[in-house]
Amino acid sequence: MRKIDLFDTTLRDGEQSLEATMDSSQKLEIARQLVRLGVDVIEVGFPASSPNDFQSVRRISQEIRGAIVCGLARCVQRDIDLCADAMLGSKNTRINIGLAISPIHMDKKLGLRPDQVVEKAVWAVKYAGKTFHEVQFFLEDALRGQFDFLVWIMESVIKAGATVVTISDTVGVGMPWKYGELIRKLKETVQHIERVKLSVHCHNDLGLATANAITALLAGADQVEGTINGIGERAGNASLEEIIMALYLEQNDSGITTGAEIRQIYETSKTVSRITGIPLPRYKAVVGTNMFSHASGIHQDGIIKEKLTYEPFDPQIIGAPAGKIVLTARSGRNALKHKLKELGYEYCQAELDQIYSIFIRMADKKKRTFNEHDLIRLVTLS
Numbered sequence: 001m002r003k004i005d006l007f008d009t010t011l012r013d014g015e016q017s018l019e020a021t022m023d024s025s026q027k028l029e030i031a032r033q034l035v036r037l038g039v040d041v042i043e044v045g046f047p048a049s050s051p052n053d054f055q056s057v058r059r060i061s062q063e064i065r066g067a068i069v070c071g072l073a074r075c076v077q078r079d080i081d082l083c084a085d086a087m088l089g090s091k092n093t094r095i096n097i098g099l100a101i102s103p104i105h106m107d108k109k110l111g112l113r114p115d116q117v118v119e120k121a122v123w124a125v126k127y128a129g130k131t132f133h134e135v136q137f138f139l140e141d142a143l144r145g146q147f148d149f150l151v152w153i154m155e156s157v158i159k160a161g162a163t164v165v166t167i168s169d170t171v172g173v174g175m176p177w178k179y180g181e182l183i184r185k186l187k188e189t190v191q192h193i194e195r196v197k198l199s200v201h202c203h204n205d206l207g208l209a210t211a212n213a214i215t216a217l218l219a220g221a222d223q224v225e226g227t228i229n230g231i232g233e234r235a236g237n238a239s240l241e242e243i244i245m246a247l248y249l250e251q252n253d254s255g256i257t258t259g260a261e262i263r264q265i266y267e268t269s270k271t272v273s274r275i276t277g278i279p280l281p282r283y284k285a286v287v288g289t290n291m292f293s294h295a296s297g298i299h300q301d302g303i304i305k306e307k308l309t310y311e312p313f314d315p316q317i318i319g320a321p322a323g324k325i326v327l328t329a330r331s332g333r334n335a336l337k338h339k340l341k342e343l344g345y346e347y348c349q350a351e352l353d354q355i356y357s358i359f360i361r362m363a364d365k366k367k368r369t370f371n372e373h374d375l376i377r378l379v380t381l382s
Helices: 010-018 026-035 051-063 077-086 103-110 113-129 149-162 177-191 211-219 239-251 262-276 297-305 333-344 348-367 370-380
Strands: 003-007 041-045 068-072 095-098 135-140 165-170 195-201 225-226
Touching: 003 195, 003 211, 003 239, 010 041, 010 262, 026 041, 026 051, 026 077, 026 262, 041 051, 041 177, 041 195, 051 068, 051 077, 068 077, 077 095, 077 113, 095 103, 095 113, 095 165, 103 113, 103 165, 113 135, 135 149, 135 195, 165 177, 165 225, 165 239, 165 333, 177 195, 195 211, 195 297, 211 225, 211 239, 225 239, 239 262, 333 348, 333 370
Parallel strands: 003 041, 003 225, 041 068, 068 095, 095 135, 135 165, 165 195, 195 225
Antiparallel strands: none
C-alpha cells in the first residue's frame, strides 16, 4: 500500500476566498482539528501578507504538533525571511515558494523570459534552503505551461535543493486524462525526480478538481493539496474530504492510502464551516446534509431493506449522523409504514393502503416534507 501525503491549505488558499479573515485563535482551532483528521502538512498562511498572518503562522508553528507546518512566500528575499522569522525555533516546518510558468503568466504578469524565471526559481530555492530543511516549489498554472519548459524548471529546482515540487492547475482547466498523462510523462522524463515528492494542486473551476487530483495520484503523484469543504479562490479547491473518502473506498484496488482518521471528517467539515461562516451546501458530496437523506419511494424501500443499497458508505464511519428517510409526495408505502412504526403505529395492508391514499393527497397539497406532527394528524384523519 502506497502512502500519499495530505497537504491542507484551508488556512491559506481557503482563507483567500473569505469575506473576513480569520484570527490566530480561529486558525489554531482549525489546525488542531486538521491534526486530528491526520493531515501531513498544514499550510497556515502567508507571513509577508500582513502582521496578523505573520502572528498566526508564528503561533501555530509553535503550538501545533503532529503535522508539518508550512508557510507561503513569493520568490522574494523579504518574503522568505519573514516566513523564516515567523517559524523561528519551531520544528517540522516547510516553506512553499513558486512562480508562474505558463507563457501568458510569464509574459503578461511577470514580464520575464523563461530563462529569467528559471534563474529566479533556482535562486529562491537555494536561498530558502539555507533556513528550511523542506522547500516546496509550486509551478503556478502548470497545466497551461509548455512541457519542455516544465521539465527544464523542475530539473533546475530539484538540482537547487527543492524537496517537493507542485504541479498546479491554478485556473482549474485540467482534464483528468490529461492531468494523469502529464504526471506520468513528468515521472518518466524529469531527471532525479525520485529526489522529490511530486505534489498536485487542483482548482475546481470546471468541477473536476477532485477527479483531477485522484487521477494524478493514480499516475504517481506523492502528495495531494486541497481544502476542507473545497473552499478557495473562485470555484474553490479540491475538497480534501472527498479525496480522502474516494481513496478510502478504493484503497484495495488503487493501492493508495492517506492514513487519515476518517471518523474525524464530519467534525472537521463542521468546524471549518462554523469558523469561516461559509454554510455547507445541502448537496455537498460526502458531508452535505442531503447526502444521506432519502425521499424517493424506490430508494426508501431499498434503504429499509439494506442501507448500502443507496448509500455509498455508512455515514457514521465519518462521524456523521445516520441516514434518514424523508416523507414527501414521492415516498412509497413502505417508507410511510416504516415512519409510522417508528411512532408506534402498525396497520394491516388494507388499512395502510387507505392511509397512504390520504397521505399522498396531503403531501401533494403540502408541497414539503412530512414531520412527526403531520404524521400524527394523518393518523387522526384516517
